[in-house]
Amino acid sequence: MRFKKVDAKVDFPKLERRILKDWEKRGILKKYLCKNLNVKERFGFLDGPITANNPMGVHHAWGRSYKDLFQRYKNMQGFRQRFQNGFDAQGLWVEVEVEKELGFKSKKDIEKYGIGKFVKRCKERVFKYAKIQTKQSKRLGYFMDWDKGSYFRGTAKETRLANKVRGSYYTLSDENNYTIWYFLKKCHERGWIYEGKDVVPWCPRCGTAISEHEIVTEGYRELTHKGLFLKFPVTGKPKTYFLVWTTTPWTLPANTTLAVGDETAYVTVQQGDELFILADGREVAAGIAGKVQEKVGGKEFAGLAYMGPFDDLPIQEGVTHRVVLADFVATEEGTGVVHLAPGSGKEDFQLAKERDLPVIESLDEEGKYLQGFGKYSGRRATEVEEEIIKDLKERGFLYKVEDYTHRYPVCWRCGTELLFRLVDEWYIEMDELREPVKKVVQSINWIPSWGLERELDWLENMGDWLISKKRYWGLALPFYKCKKCNTFEVIGSKEELKERAISGWKEFEGHSPHRPWVDKVKIACLKCGEPVSRIPDVGNPWLDAGIVSFSTLIDPQTKKVSYLTDKKYWREWFPFDFITESFPGQFRNWFYSLLAMATVLEGRVPFKNVLGHALVRDEIGREMHKSWGNAIDFDEGVERMGADIMRWMYFTHDPETNINFGYGPADVIRRRFFLILWNCYKFFVDYANVDRFNPAKELDPKGKKFTFESYKHSVLDRWILSRLNVLVKEVGEALDRFDVMTATFAIEEFVVRDLSQWYIRRSRDRVGPTTPGGEDKRAAYVTLYRVLFTLSKLLAPFTPFIADEVYRNLAQGQKGYQGGRGTVTGAEASVHLVSWPDYHDYLIDQKLLGDMLLVREIVEKGHSFRKARKLSLRQPLPELIVKGFPGFRSNYQKGLCALIADELNVKTVTLKEGKGKLIVEFDTRLTDELQAEGRARELIREIQDLRKEKKLEFDDRIEVVYPEAVENKSAVAKAGEFIRQQTLATSLKPGRKLMIRQVKPT
Ligand SMILES: [Zn+2]
Ligand SMILES: [Zn+2]
Secondary structure: OOOOOOOOOOOHHHHHHHHHHHHHHHOHHHHHHHOOOOOOOEOOEOOOOEEOOOOOEHHHHHHHHHHHHHHHHHHHOOOEOOOOOEEEOOOHHHHHHHHHHHOOOOHHHHHHHOHHHHHHHHHHHHHHHHHHHHHHHHHOOOOOOOOOOOOOOOOHHHHHHHHHHOOOEEOOOHHHHHHHHHHHHHHHHOOOEEEEEEEEEEEOOOOEEOOOOOOOHHHEEEEEEEEEEEEEEEOOOOOEEEEEEEOOHHHHHHOOEEEEEOOOEEEEEEEOOEEEEEEOOOHHHHOOOOEEEEEEEHHHHOOOEEOOOOOOOHHHOOOOOEEEEEOOOOOOOOOOEEEEOOOOOHHHHHHHHHHOOOOOOOEOOOOEEOOOOHHHEOOEHHHOHHHHHHHHHHOOOEEEEEEEEEEEEEOOOOOOEOEEEEEEEEEEOOHHHHHHHHHHHHOOEEEOOHHHHHHHHHHHHOOOEEOEEOOOOOOEOOEEEOOOOOOEEEOOOHHHHHHHEEEOHHHHOOOOOOOOOHHHOEEEOOOOOOEEOEOOOEEOHHHHHHOHHHHOOEOOOOOOEHHHOOOHHHHHHOOEEEEEEEOOOOOOOHHHHHHHHHHHHHOOOOEEEEEEEOOEEOOOOOOOOHHHOOOOEHHHHHHHHOHHHHHHHHHOOOOOOOEEOOHHHHHHHHHHHHHHHHHHHHHHHHHHHHOOOOHHHHOOOOOOOOOHHHOOOOHHHHHHHHHHHHHHHHHHHHHHOOOHHHHHHHHHHHHHHHHHHHHHHHHHHHOOOOOOOOHHHHHHHHHHHHHHHHHHHHHOOOOHHHHHHHHHHHHOOOOOOOOOOOOOOHHHOOHHHOOOOOOOHHHOOHHHHHHHHHHHHHHHHHHHHHHHOOOOOOOOEEEEEEEEEOOOOOOOHHHHHHHHHHHHOEEEEEEEEOOOOOEEEEEOOOOHHHHHHHHHHHHHHHHHHHHHHOOOOOOOOEEEEEEOOHHHHHHHHHHHHHHHHHHOEEEEEEEOOOEEEEOOOO
16 A cells, blocks of 8 residues: 655645545544543533624634644543534624614614614624634634534524524523523522612613623723813802812713812912812822912811802702712822712712712713703713813813823723713622632632632622613513512513413514513513513623523433423533633633522532633734734634644643734744644655555554564664653643643654654664665654654644644555554544544653663764864764763663764764763764765765755666766775665766766666
8 A cells, every 4th residue: 555645845724625625525523523422421611602793813713722622632532522612692792783784873773773673683693603603613623513403493594594503502592591581580589689770881882881890801991081170169268279180071060079088188288369279299290389378187178068160050959069088089190189970980979879979860871961961961971071171161160181091991892982870770789699609719720720819809809790781682681670569570481471471472472582572571560460561671691601501501302401400411511621711801701600600500610620811912912903904814814824733823822821823923833843743744654655664564463562572673763652652641641731832842842853853863764765674664664653643643632634634644544454542544534533542651661761862962962063173974983982971771772872873973982981071072083984985975965966856756766977086986986885775876987077867667
């Protein structure tokens, strides 16, 4: 047999596209998914859902590469698994994109269009992008249960759209939504669900509250606003002012109170004929210079009355403006006198509740002033800044204006600056839940370990969980509040709703539990009997993603959510062994919601190990932005660099730090690792074909246990096989502790330093047509075959394409070959259907491994020596002397010395044992013989170059004419046979210049 020829100019992306087609044709994915169906041991992976709202980005490929790596590894190890991808399908992110598609500006446009039609468009968008993301994921080499699955339900059109990707779970599924209902009912039974008035961050464009859970790292932007210094007259003290500082001029019409610090010292400064009150030490920043009249504590001002700038507005009627003490007054910036608008600030509102201060509500859903704000009413808060400043000036309140740059929260979906608005929202109270969740979190293995601190920190500081959104596309919160008597109830299931329905069930039946259909159903108030509608709000999408450790385990027999029935199937998988996601943001989002929901329902962890990774940046460490022109689309990236290289780039990166992703780094990896791996593979195939090496015949035909003694293995073979077994051991151990980087670098170092730069380099003369056949040649092939074959299996979870290419070529057609556990040959062959390789301690020769390190140190020093003295490596030297040699520990001194002699081209190696520094020297005296040999080697190289130039095959014979200089004649006379043998020359004749001619085979 012959191996398939290996292309010298490999195009990795092209190779991958061919393999993808081949996998599809031969049904490899299905066989992979079914490989361990009957195994008892499980490895439970739970996928954090990807938002199916846009094409996948290169940043998604990081986590998805990890997910695929560990599932492949565990599959090779023989664990039963679920291969369920997840799509996050509900929520504002989808709505915003559909609004863009339809050119909508506000919620009014949606209502005009029709909520039902809008919600359908949202669903369609999800299915469209789920399909695109599925295709992209497949291109990454990601093996998941993409095409099977049966629990999706929808209209005919939706089903058709979803058909291709049904194996995945969708958070829009009935199962998911009703399981959240069940969870919310449990919370309600413990009295944790409440409706509360609070000032919350609000997006005026989206018309919804943004919960603090959502204002993640990306929820802030560096923005420049106006910083205003204002003069508020103290009532009853002419020409005396509180100097007030604010960065939100739009809140001034709703000012009701000023706050000063109870522990803060204040000065009264005379400037001209005016007196200014401000915190001691803030004069310079405020631009106040003058004589300090008085210095007192903040307490002195408590209860003083003052005049606000817009007291004439109707909304201000009856408000008494007073100074109060507060503990949040800071003096690092501003003036230490804080303007409070309790309807427009979170801390302001808290204080107002505690002290019973007046509260003025100022904005509507769209961020426009309510009635009572005079000329401002009906106008957007964001548009009146200039006018307010002008009014303040006219009214004598303005002291000065500066630009002020700070981190300010923006809407994470649409980028609009958030306002703070007083609203009624629904919450889950966290007081009773906080400690139990904190306890549960401790038993999780966080990688990196500081994840635990971060999660605890969040749990410690989080407020109650705001779960409602005044939007359309999302979980229908099953809250029913009676307008007549205010009784509210939580419905826990579809069945319960049906039972309680007094009208509208017929219109709802057959629809998913979404707006507007679910809202047709009315129930009777338990207390007063009045018909009650569902509150219009939808749920926070993190409820959707947090429930998946319960809702996605569908009993294969009953097709129902196992957790809501007998829990049997669910118990087989919960808690999950492993999740992996990008760390930033998830502590307060997915991790948090998973943990909170599992704690409420089960009081224990939903997952045991979590691997986090950082963020993707561009090549030089900047954030990627389409508008900056430095973003890389996944499709373009994967076709240009190849999926294997993209994966390797992520795998070799420390997950704790941001990665600089790009074509430059990809090319470095291609040259640093992939081309070297490819050349090792090519070396084997080229020579094995020429020498007609047949593994089926050579390798252990009866499946005998492999030992070093099976062949007359040289010391080099024994060494590389030892290294190979060490590698298998190290990679497995690293993956078992989810340490991908260590595993990946171990493979890379083995291939580059050990296999390529030493084993193959030192084995070149052992194979090929210039070397006679025999035990050593066979041993070299057997060894190299073993190494590459095992390596293809080790690489399979990391680089699924190149691994399968190598594996299939080596395994093809070898019916009789027992290649060890889990070998599949013939048409069935794929590395993704085989077992993870074993290692054997008895094949690891520790002494030899240590000795080889010493050999390589000597060789390196020898090369430096020759280089420094410009002694060509082709010129044989009589002797190498090694001083301070510590001695070999293995019994292979002869073989090891031969390696040194061959590598450094010396006739003898003399080892002088001793302590101290290792010193390497050469005897450089040349005899005529040595000079002739050196010249012969130069000639050989020149002839080989010509063979390459003429693109001759390895085994083509040639006739050689060499330049008739004296030294050449003498070289040919002394080493002609050597030259002929090395160059496959049938004749060597002197002539004018060097020429070769191929001898046609007879
Ligand atoms: Zn928004
Ligand atoms: Zn009622």
